[in-house]
Amino acid sequence: MIPHLPPAPSGEPPMTSETIHCRRCAQDREPIAKAPFRTDLGERIQREICSQCWQEWLQHQTLLIHHYGLDPRDKSARNFLYEQIQQVLFEGDGGKEIDTSKQGSIEWRGGGTRSGPTP
Numbered sequence: 001m002i003p004h005l006p007p008a009p010s011g012e013p014p015m016t017s018e019t020i021h022c023r024r025c026a027q028d029r030e031p032i033a034k035a036p037f038r039t040d041l042g043e044r045i046q047r048e049i050c051s052q053c054w055q056e057w058l059q060h061q062t063l064l065i066h067h068y069g070l071d072p073r074d075k076s077a078r079n080f081l082y083e084q085i086q087q088v089l090f091e092g093d094g095g096k097e098i099d100t101s102k103q104g105s106i107e108w109r110g111g112g113t114r115s116g117p118t119p
Contacts, residue, residue, distance in 0.1 A: 022050035024089050029053075041082065049089050057088055064096060 020031045029050035035042035036054070045054065061081060064070065070077040087093040 020048065020050060022053055023048040024053040024092070025050065041085070045085070045089065053089065057085065060084075060088065060095060 018030065019028045021027075022029050027050065029052055032046055032049065032051045032054045035046040037045070049057075061084070064081065064084060065072065065077075070080065072078060072081070084095045088095040
């Protein structure tokens with residue numbers, strides 16, 4: 001038997017075992033289906049970040065990869081992306097901005113052929 005949950009404040013639906021209180025958006029929402037990484041960070045993301053915020057992060061990550069020409073196989077590029085995950089999802093920071101006026105002139109100094117922020 002499922003216990004009855006009291007209504008949430010402000011008329012929002014009550015949090016259930018199928019929702020989490022997302023650290024980024026502060027809403028009670030559906031969690032991501034599985035940890036995105038087999039690390040403590042991946043488990044933390046699954047516990048604390050909703051699927052909607054994770055999808056928004058994936059879009060931002062794609063922009064970062066394309067803008068800075070990052071190669072996710074490169075350790076320094078991955079470290080940069082992990083730092084961005086920390087800032088965007090857990091610290092409430094907007095993360096690295098993408099300056100589209102510099103398109104094509106960014107060079108990645110992390111070991112790739114193009115450059116951008118030094119991690």
